Amino acid sequence: MKPWVRLATAAGIASTALVGPGSTADDRARRFQPSGQIQVESAADSRRDFLSAAPTGFDNRTNGFDPQGPEFDTIDEDNVEPLRSFNDNRFVFEEVESAVDGLGPTFNAQSCRECHQNVVTGGASQVAEHRTGRLDASGGFFESLGGSLIHSRATHQNIVERVAFEDDVRTFRISTNTLGAGFIESVANETLLAIRDAQPEALRGTAIMVPVLEAASAPRLGRFGWKNQHASLESFAADAYLNEMGITTPLFPDENTSAGKFVGYGSGYDRVPDPEDDGVDVVAFANFMRSTKAPSRGRVTGEVVAGEELFNQVGCNSCHVATLRTARPGTRINGGAFTVPAALGNKLFHPYSDFLLHDIGTGDGIPLLPGPEYAGTARQIRTAPLWALRTRNRLMHDGLSFSKQEAIARHVGQAAQVRDRYDALADEQRRLVLLFLDSL
Numbered sequence: 303m304k305p306w307v308r309l310a311t312a313a314g315i316a317s318t319a320l321v322g323p324g325s326t327a328d329d330r331a332r333r334f335q336p337s338g339q340i341q342v343e344s345a346a347d348s349r350r351d352f353l354s355a356a357p358t359g360f361d362n363r364t365n366g367f368d369p370q371g372p373e374f375d376t377i378d379e380d381n382v383e384p385l386r387s388f389n390d391n392r393f394v395f396e397e398v399e400s401a402v403d404g405l406g407p408t409f410n411a412q413s414c415r416e417c418h419q420n421v422v423t424g425g426a427s428q429v430a431e432h433r434t435g436r437l438d439a440s441g442g443f444f445e446s447l448g449g450s451l452i453h454s455r456a457t458h459q460n461i462v463e464r465v466a467f468e469d470d471v472r473t474f475r476i477s478t479n480t481l482g483a484g485f486i487e488s489v490a491n492e493t494l495l496a497i498r499d500a501q502p503e504a505l506r507g508t509a510i511m512v513p514v515l516e517a518a519s520a521p522r523l524g525r526f527g528w529k530n531q532h533a534s535l536e537s538f539a540a541d542a543y544l545n546e547m548g549i550t551t552p553l554f555p556d557e558n559t560s561a562g563k564f565v566g567y568g569s570g571y572d573r574v575p576d577p578e579d580d581g582v583d584v585v586a587f588a589n590f591m592r593s594t595k596a597p598s599r600g601r602v603t604g605e606v607v608a609g610e611e612l613f614n615q616v617g618c619n620s621c622h623v624a625t626l627r628t629a630r631p632g633t634r635i636n637g638g639a640f641t642v643p644a645a646l647g648n649k650l651f652h653p654y655s656d657f658l659l660h661d662i663g664t665g666d667g668i669p670l671l672p673g674p675e676y677a678g679t680a681r682q683i684r685t686a687p688l689w690a691l692r693t694r695n696r697l698m699h700d701g702l703s704f705s706k707q708e709a710i711a712r713h714v715g716q717a718a719q720v721r722d723r724y725d726a727l728a729d730e731q732r733r734l735v736l737l738f739l740d741s742l
């Protein structure tokens with residue numbers, strides 16, 4: 303038995319539907335192997351009087367994790383102090399990088415904010431990235447040189463990546479929301495597994511184990527990204543800094559290629575030796591996201607309440623779980639690299655997601671990593687959190703559903719029965735469900 307499965311079982315965590323890491327020779331895959339024991343992270347206090355609601359709002363104000371800091375408008379490149387405050391870290395998250403900072407040589411955008419901004423910094427956006435690959439002779443996923451992520455920009459005209467004609471497995475993945483992400487990070491592994499274990503078998507989600515890079519690749523349950531590819535905000539931020547902006551850090555020290563061609567320092571295309579950032583920016587990004595408030599709710603009318611009852615009655619809430627609890631303050635998570643602070647611990651929040659992977663027939667065909675162990679993830683997508691839905695007009699992972707009705711209509715596979723029950727509602731009842739969705 304693979305060690306991570308055994309340890310998970312020993313800790314009382316059922317091993318069914320837990321996927322282990324791949325074992326391909328390639329460097330990126332090696333870095334992506336969880337190693338060591340999965341930690342038991344204590345769940346929330348059961349005594350309700352200790353629990354409180356996570357702060358909400360689209361207002362650029364801290365949730366209390368970091369102090370607000372100096373007036374945002376007074377911060378500039380010369381006086382910014384990364385890690386000092388919410389406003390300083392927001393400045394770093396919004397900072398536009400250029401080639402002298404290490405941007406590229408291949409990249410997608412110059413700043414985190416370019417893709418995470420609606421309606422305030424940290425939100426989602428319409429920017430979609432490009433992923434492609436193809437199936438090999440045995441039906442396994444094969445990615446062309448340079449990986450499945452196709453960078454759409456470069457610092458030089460000769461090295462912009464383009465899609466190989468043969469790569470006919472292709473998708474867009476749209477930018478997701480990061481507001482309130484600190485609450486998601488602070489949910490204990492056991493809480494997600496308990497949700498999974500309580501789900502009816504026909505639509506039970508899959509939990510996957512991924513490495514926490516800042517904790518020597520300690521395994522933790524993935525919860526961030528369309529494929530649950532990361533468990534910690536620091537790991538995700540370092541991944542994004544490299545893969546969206548081309549900036550290397552101690553956690554991701556190797557520059558991307560241009561479709562396999564070396565374009566890093568020494569090639570003539572890159573002026574900055576690696577790592578291009580010492581890692582401080584990565585913690586600033588993570589702490590900014592940890593300090594953001596959860597998205598707020600729209601107006602909750604009597605009709606909205608009735609709509610949510612119908613949403614629950616047909617079973618949408620089996621996957622779109624309304625309320626989650628974070629672990630108690632002081633709990634060590636992320637393989638021991640992060641301790642849940644008072645501002646994030648013992649909080650109730652309302653993401654309308656189970657943060658598990660499901661096959662609802664929309665899988666984009668691209669697994670978390672090539673190789674047999676992660677093959678199942680090709681067909682699966684994380685339950686899209688429905689909070690902040692009213693701020694978005696391109697839905698589903700590919701952004702190709704223009705309305706709620708079209709997004710719902712695409713639910714088949716594990717969601718087929720629930721969708722059938724929704725379709726069987728009277729027109730007036732469906733109107734109420736849609737009104738409820740408009741309040742999120």
Ligand code: HEC
Binds near residue numbers: 591
């Ligand atoms: C070119 C656009 C782009 C840029 C620039 C970008 N992101 Fe993202 N971000 C995305 C997309 C697209 C996703 C979803 C990717 C996926 O899951 O395949 C995402 C997802 C995320 C998530 C996961 C949130 C969730 O849904 O669980 C985090 C965290 C994140 N980004 C942080 C960052 C940080 C920090 C930066 C700056 C270093 C950054 N991003 C820069 C496009 C971008």
Ligand code: HEC
Binds near residue numbers: 621683688
């Ligand atoms: C089996 C789990 C499951 C059930 C049941 C389910 N969903 Fe989903 N839902 C998902 C997944 C997974 C996605 C993301 C799919 C994708 O992006 O390809 C999603 C996406 C959505 C989206 C798009 C959100 C966005 O951010 O783009 C909406 C709206 C939605 N679901 C509403 C509903 C409604 C209403 C019901 C009940 C009729 C329902 N869902 C039942 C798993 C489920």
